[in-house]
Amino acid sequence: DIQMTQSPSSVSASVGDRVTITCRASQGISSWLAWYQQKPGKAPKLLIYAASSLQSGVPSRFSGSGSGTDFTLTISSLQPEDFATYYCQQSYSTPYTFGQGTKLEIK
């Protein structure tokens, strides 16, 4: 299985801050990576796919980059509704493993 490791596990930030979350794959996955946002009691929501493509309807303050083994999700200016948990997922090969999640909390 491909292991996905996110860092940090949690981060505290303020409204308006720029935040970057990192995801590392245990082997090269090209651009077969997606990012999801999950709020308490809700299903995950797709933000970014193919490492850097923004899902329709997702605000442009979210962006993704990377290829191979190292990827980042950046939120350029945090809004109150962005406080949630974020997961990366590889779809290069089954099982389509997730990172352990990064909880974004209000400072």
Added chain:
Amino acid sequence: EVQLVQSGAEVKKPGESLKISCKGSGYSFTSYWIGWVRQMPGKGLEWMGIIYPGDSDTRYSPSFQGQVTISADKSISTAYLQWSSLKASDTAMYYCARRIRGSGSYLFDYWGQGTLVTVSS
């Protein structure tokens, strides 16, 4: 409008069997893979497996192979996740999600609302 609607919450005893469902609508159900994801209380997302309803081709995560069965009935646009003998450790929220291809990658664009399974004696 694409929708995945999952069956309601279940409370079961250890050793009992269970089958939960995920009904797709608003798209060609037989043309897209459906995946299942587990989320144990307070924990992260775990990918369980995926099925192609068109021909029932199924792939399992090694962690879940032999522990659950994924199936689909294309005549009613419904995918299933089932257990033959539940354990307390199966207590979790279970999500289904549709896989599509975009920009040369796979993604899960629509998700069900989740089915909470509680296993307790």
